[in-house]
Amino acid sequence: MSASDAASRAEHDSVALIDLVAVRQNVARFVSLADGVRVMTVVKANGYGHGAVQVARAALEGGATWLGVADLAEALELRNAGITQPVLAWLHETDENFVAALEAGIDIGVSDIGQLASLSRAQRLAVGAPASVHLKLDTGLGRNGAGEPSWGALFDEARRLELAGHLTVRGVFSHLSNANDDEDARQLERLHRGIESARLAGLQPQVRHLASTAAALRLPATWLDLLRVGIGAYGLSPLDDVPSVELGLRPAMTLRSTIVAVAPSSDADFSARSGIVPLGYGDGVPPQAAGRIHVTGDGGRLLVTRIESDHLVVEPVSAGADAARGDAVTLFGDPAAGVTSADDWARAADTINYEIVTRLGARVPREYAS
């Protein structure tokens, strides 16, 4: 074997297969559900680990008309890939330099007056149309967004800059806690109050948005003008007690690897062997799941007994099962295909499916099926 063959083998013993057909269908499911309300697909954090640009393109094909990201670097990554549709970014540094973002036509989520001032400065330096702004209101989540006592001043300053030709307030938005229906209803009521106050200040926001995946599925009153769909686009459920399939969604990511070596089993009852799989916590596999999660190999069901920095160890769980060198192993994928799910990993690691896919490391190659 040549060195390059060896390198190739090492690189491709593990792969995250990303099913872009599933992304398209999942997004289309929300477009159909929304019945005329527009859909934004959220591709922050490298598309929840799936690949931001590839997911963005599939989402647009599925009927999304907006893309959402956290920061400007993520927004510019989409533009640099040639994506021209509306992109909203809402998490900014103090004294953020918005010039490149404005020239790239990124919509800016604004949480305070300081950001309006930064935008106004950038607008004078940038070539292009006035900044397109979505004012973010904190209606109860306590993260970013303007708190209610500061809404009046924020709206007045935004209107002043709008009249000066520096910006246009295109949207007003907020984010739900999903704590319970009563809390979500209170947040919706506060957002309506904020929008009314913005209108009284002379603003005319056309795009009002609040719902992310959970509210898109459960609370039509929160849909307003736009749904922000993140986890659902990837085919995963935001609801603890409802699996993807019951929501009409299909998980897009399948994580596969290979047993590259075998060693004597620690379990004397079966004369089985344990297998070494070259994926570890350095690749994003959560070590908390060791001893608590089964995966599917060519030779049957396998218990993951240890998770180290660069590999994990699996052992057959029944006398009929085996772990042999070269066997393919599916760590997680679409449970409808009979394999372990990201939800299973989340339960085993005491977390949520979002963290399982988002933290998959950059060293695991992504392969796209479209």
Place this chain on the structure above:
Amino acid sequence: MSALDPAADPTPTGRDAAIDLGVFRTNVSILAARAVGGPLVIDMTADAYGHGLVPLARVAAESGADILSVRDRSDVESIADAGISIDVHCWHTSRFAIPPAGSGIAAFGFGWELTDGAPAGIVPVMTLSAPVLSVKRVPEGHGVSYGLVYRAARETSLALVPLGYADGIPRGATGSGWMAINGRQYPIAGRIAMDQVVLDVGDAAVEPGDRAVAFGPGVEAEPTAADWAAHSASTAGEILARIGRRVPRRYIDREVSR
């Protein structure tokens, strides 16, 4: 401008993983002095536990390490392509393809898992920080983050920090994690989210732009990676290895006197 010249290094304004090659050099030297009668093997798997393989491999080679241990053949090539001359063992493509027993991550500043800690003089190499994006005054009872599992015990200020589980802050540390700002410790309020956490800073004079230190050597009130491991049923190695791609690594080289 040299990436290794701290004077020429711009002050970071965003998320930042500062990796102190001077500290790493001293750690390796301490281990080399103890490795009497056998080669000093440094575990460089998982991109040198998130520190960046090539810069760390160069310092290790210069500071007394005999062998570097990696998983992938491509890691061996990266080290060779950088002109670094040292033995690199790659278990994955070796004849037996069995990973070596954990040699520990003392070179990165942390003790062996099942023993009573790192050798004397060993110091953590990486410091993870981010700017406070906003500070917001909220009344007693105000909820914070998903599920509103946190409620302000009294009127307080909430500081937003753009480090979440996508960046490597373990979501499992919700309810116990904390960070330091200006040498004081503040608890994370509510659930750790994908892109951000909120700190309850009480009545402290915390301003947007102040740096929140998620972990470091633990000398200026900030937690260490081992603290995060304790909060999330994990190990310091995992905390370091899983720092995400949105966090740029910045190499500094401070004089170390111990």
